[in-house]
Amino acid sequence: MKIVPLEAYLILSVLLFGLGVFGMIVRRNLVAILMSTELALNAVNIAFVGADSHLGLLDGQIFALFIIALAAVEAAVGLGIIVAIFRLRKVESSDELTDMGG
Amino acid sequence: MEVLIILFPFIAFLLIGLFGRRLGDLPSAIIAVLGSALAFIFSIPALLKALSSPFSVKLYDFISLGSYTLTLGLYFDPLSAITTSLVCFISTLVFIYSIGYMENLFGQWTYKFYAYLSLFLFSMLLIVLSDNLLGMFFGWEGVGLASYLLIGYFHQQKYATNSAFEAFVMNRIGDWLYLFGIFSIFYLFGSLNLLEIFSKVKEIDPNLLGLAVLLLFGGAVGKSGQVPLHTWLPNAMAGPTPVSALLHSSTMVAAGVYMVARLYPVFESAPQSLKVVALIGGITALFASLAATSHTDIKKIIAFSTMSQLGLMFLALGIGDRSSAMFHLTTHAFFKALLFLSAGSIIHAFHHHVHDIYEVGGLKKYMPITYAAFFVAALALAGIFPFAGFWSKDLIIASSYEADFGLGVFVSFVSFLTAYYIFREGFVMFYGPERHKGHFEEEPHEAPSVMLVPMVVLAIGSVVVGFFEGWYMTALKDHKEMHLNIAISSVVIALLGIGLAYLVFVKRVLEPEKLYQSLKPVHTTFKEQFFTERLYHKILAGGYMLYSKVLYTTFERQFIDGLVNGSYVLSSALGSLFKGLQQGRVNLYVLFLLVGFSLLVLITFLGGR
Amino acid sequence: MMQWIAFLFFASMTLLSALGVVFLSNIIYVILSLLSTLVMVAGIFFVAGAELVGALQLLIYAVAIAVFYVLVLTAVPWEKALKKDSHYRIEGVLTFPILLAFYLEIILVFLLGVSVSPKGQIREFIQNLGNTQVVGSILFSKYFFAFELVSLVLLVGMIGAVIVGRKEDKTYEDSTS
Incomplete structure (x- = not known):
């Protein structure tokens, strides 16, 4: 049953997470930034599920479920905000939203 | 019962201070007079009781210090009881007088004036009656406070407020010394109660005691305006004239002399300190009378005269003649108050616009009663038989001849000067041409009777009080022989002084103006009090100003402001440095998040190994 | 062995799709890459034996959320973004x-x-009962409170999204546009 070692899951998870963060950093489009966060969340899910199969527990899967639910909320609210920003400002790229800059 | 003496002025102070606005100014004045008069009435039985046997009244336990409990209380013996009656009597008269003097100011919050006067009287009574040094110190400070408030009463005038400040600062130096004197007395005796101190005084090392006593005497120097803390006393004339009368006769300056007399057993046990007392007194006596000969301010001449007479009292105390010093204080209170009240009457006649004796002249026919009062007081001050001053001053002269012939000559010279300067003032103001004509539209008028009655009472006192000498000496358990030759010679010397003044200022044998012109350097030196005031202003105050300025420009401006400005410069530099990081772009924030998270993991990882 | 091959396939496809999400410039391709990534992650879950999570990943993520993104892209004229x-x-x-x-x-x-790290034991009853049943029983016993919280969060998120995204009356002038 347990052929794939935990290390494989973890390395995959880290690589995916790093790609997500990198996407958040380099992406200009707000929607694309939000998509990159989905990558990072999925990476965390992989780590949970992989650790679960390694340890023979189920709590990780439950957390993965919660994360999926929260990702749905995050996507809904985040996309709502993006739509609102676009409607108010007619912009959708992050370098045009620098009002908080010093 | 006896507590009431001290409570009446205090109650008057509270009543006036709290409700004076509602009561109005005249009722406030009447309350002040009543407080003072009641205190006087109640002091009479206390005086009679104290003459038969001294007694103490315990008020309450103030502080418990382990084994020692400091109890505040009153102590009545002939010295304090007589002084109490004197203070209350003079104060009552001066309070009554002030109703007339301040009348033109009624309606301008004058009730404050009476509140201060009552506080002044209360503090002085606390000094006189207190049975321990700390209670005395309370009164000492109260007198300083009240004098500050009263000298600066005309606070719209810059000069008055400055004088009040000066008086306060000079007194503070004295009070500071006095406080340290109290500390050292407590250290030496383990008690502050006067009777306990007197009983233990023989056991203490005279050298240490001398030091403590000199510190106490420093307080007296400040309070009585002796050299070198004298400059406030002439400037205190900025206050209303009743204040000057009160200050100079019975309440403020008398406190110093009284304190030395009160603690006389302690002073006697440290004989070296008495020499210092005598020296300071002698210097002040000469110094002030020289200054008085050349000054032209109506009140300042009398103020210098007070300094000089106080100097004589200290001299008498210093050569071991306590009873005559205190007797001189008593008689002096009468005629000095009278002198000031007469001067105030003249100032009042000119609606408070006259301050120089050369602005007026020939007042004799306009103000006969004031004229009479002034000359009674002047004769008493000069020491002409049978006026009060003769009896007391004669005793001091006699004691100084006994102590040392040179000292006697010195005191005689001072009394010669005294006679000269006071009659100079009198002759210039009451005789001669009417210099005020043309400057003032109204003719000068005699004072109202509310002012005249106290003056007349004091004038009678100035004549009569001298005859109580024998009684006074018995009360203080001292005995004085009358020295006929000294009495006659001192009267002759005083008459010489009067004669000189008469020749110069009435007969004008010498033109005084020309004389002053030709002797200008000497005259200026005397008038400027040997430049002591200038010296204090230039060297001490100026030096302090310079020091402050240097500190301000270097320490304050450079260092402290540098710190403040530097923190601003630093934070704004740091801000502009890190401002670049805050671009407001989400992407960069995530980048920083990544870097920070990596570092955190690294630190945790390395730390965990 | 089969598992290894499946894992390597899904893993490599996941990373490849993720690279597409990060680096592709056309937003439509990005969405498609994201969809591919999510499906491949679901495959990883199946390999790991978490059937319920994998199914939910497919249902919620790959369908609902991806559709959501597409919907937003229709609301936001992304052609403008292509110019930059x-x-x-x-x-x-x-x-x-x-x-x-x-x-x-x-x-x-x-x-x-x-x-x-400690090595756990596979519990017998997981295999007897099957993954979904066990997950359900734990979810509604041990993590019941958390489950309710998450449902609350979902509700609040829904309300928030509606409020944020709805068309407002013009109450103030926008200074930047």
């Missing part, structure tokens, strides 16, 4: 070494951490 560069290139180049360092660090930490 889709990436911050300088930041990307600068960040790359940091990303590599991050990879190195975390992988090192994981490898070291796994060697000292």
